[in-house]
Amino acid sequence: MDLNTARPIIENILFIADSPITLEKIGEVFNGEMNKGEIKKIMDELKTDYNARGIQLMEIAEGYQLCTREEYAEWIKKFYKIDKGSKLSQASLETLSIIAYKQPITRIELEEIRGVDSGGVVRTLLEKNLIKNMGRKKVPGRPMMYGTTRKFLEYFGLKSLSDLPTLEEFKDDIQRGDMSQRFIPSLMRQKILVMAVVSR
Amino acid sequence: MTYQIKLPIFEGPLDLLLHLIKEHEINIYEIPIAFITKQYLEYIELLKNLNLEVAGEFLVMASTLIHIKSRTLLPKSEVSADMEEEGDDPREELVRKLLEYKKYKEAAGLLRDKEIAYKNVFTRKAESEIPDEDELLIEVSIFDLLSAFKNVVKNIKGSDTYEISVDEVSVTERINYIMEALGNSSYILFESLFSDMTRKMELVATFLALLELIRLKLVKIQQTKRFGTIRIFKTVEETKNGPEYSTANN
Numbered sequence: 001m002d003l004n005t006a007r008p009i010i011e012n013i014l015f016i017a018d019s020p021i022t023l024e025k026i027g028e029v030f031n032g033e034m035n036k037g038e039i040k041k042i043m044d045e046l047k048t049d050y051n052a053r054g055i056q057l058m059e060i061a062e063g064y065q066l067c068t069r070e071e072y073a074e075w076i077k078k079f080y081k082i083d084k085g086s087k088l089s090q091a092s093l094e095t096l097s098i099i100a101y102k103q104p105i106t107r108i109e110l111e112e113i114r115g116v117d118s119g120g121v122v123r124t125l126l127e128k129n130l131i132k133n134m135g136r137k138k139v140p141g142r143p144m145m146y147g148t149t150r151k152f153l154e155y156f157g158l159k160s161l162s163d164l165p166t167l168e169e170f171k172d173d174i175q176r177g178d179m180s181q182r183f184i185p186s187l188m189r190q191k192i193l194v195m196a197v198v199s200r
Numbered sequence: 201m202t203y204q205i206k207l208p209i210f211e212g213p214l215d216l217l218l219h220l221i222k223e224h225e226i227n228i229y230e231i232p233i234a235f236i237t238k239q240y241l242e243y244i245e246l247l248k249n250l251n252l253e254v255a256g257e258f259l260v261m262a263s264t265l266i267h268i269k270s271r272t273l274l275p276k277s278e279v280s281a282d283m284e285e286e287g288d289d290p291r292e293e294l295v296r297k298l299l300e301y302k303k304y305k306e307a308a309g310l311l312r313d314k315e316i317a318y319k320n321v322f323t324r325k326a327e328s329e330i331p332d333e334d335e336l337l338i339e340v341s342i343f344d345l346l347s348a349f350k351n352v353v354k355n356i357k358g359s360d361t362y363e364i365s366v367d368e369v370s371v372t373e374r375i376n377y378i379m380e381a382l383g384n385s386s387y388i389l390f391e392s393l394f395s396d397m398t399r400k401m402e403l404v405a406t407f408l409a410l411l412e413l414i415r416l417k418l419v420k421i422q423q424t425k426r427f428g429t430i431r432i433f434k435t436v437e438e439t440k441n442g443p444e445y446s447t448a449n450n
Contacts, residue, residue, distance in 0.1 A: 116212035157318035
């Protein structure tokens, strides 16, 4: 099937879909008449089309979905009583960010980074389907490992995990302080002694 | 020294330390350990004065800080001076942990931004999925009902007991039971109708009562999708909006 015929078909499917749809899923509609590359090309075209429109075509959780735009939220809420529920707690977000970057990760490893007991948070996140069991680690005690779910991507409107900035990007941000002074024990010790005297 | 009481913000001792470091504009690689320990302990003291339970992790960190402080205050012995290579700073482990934690805290901040932004993006999926639109419901056939009932019978507890009891369960009594159950809510689930019944007799009578109510058009049975959960609704018109049984009274 040529692209010009397929494009409106795909657009119609996107219009009616109530969750992000993958290229594979759309491919099924065409019974193999369209390959993944062709569908991807149409998606890219549609995405560009929608950039000039009031709504947008977003890539979420490895799929595509027609969405409203953030800036019109107030208007939509005026028309339609809609609520996506309350926000996650800070503890949940911290835990999720660690799991997202370090998965698969055990609870002990997670708590090592956070410095606090995280059993309750992990349970809540499991219940919310934002994380899932990833099997057991082959170490004594065979602790459970956790990873993020597809729902996690959908919740934050992320295309994929690689959509998140790398940890190194955060690191750079932190280390913009003077690197040259890193761990110079003797010099530092003198300063500390001085400070200790002062603080007495 | 002013203390802002923003207690719930601190997710743990590392979070608190980062806050103190930021507040006093301290270089994270050059933490004045005596100073920060003092600040930290004062904060813990404040928590106690407020009668707040201080989590164990905060106390562990307090002891770690004091330990590091004592090590930095001790004069270097000859032996350890030889042993100590560059990098063997008692604070190094703490700094490493703080830096690592800080990265994830910032990542969490990013997730928060994404969360807030995406909460304002809506899709076709109606977030408030309230199945109160009758149009969405489809009628349930007698076969659906029968197979649902078959499942209920299959799942009854203690089904292998033989009982010979004579107390009769009347269908009329069961009809009253169903109507009473419906009186409290707009609908009840098919399964919940049988949830606390263990005797086959009861089940059969209740099912017959339900069929009778359907025949009399006192209830209607619907499900949101084929093979979905079967719901039982009362058919008394518009009791939600209008005064109850207004037509009956007039």
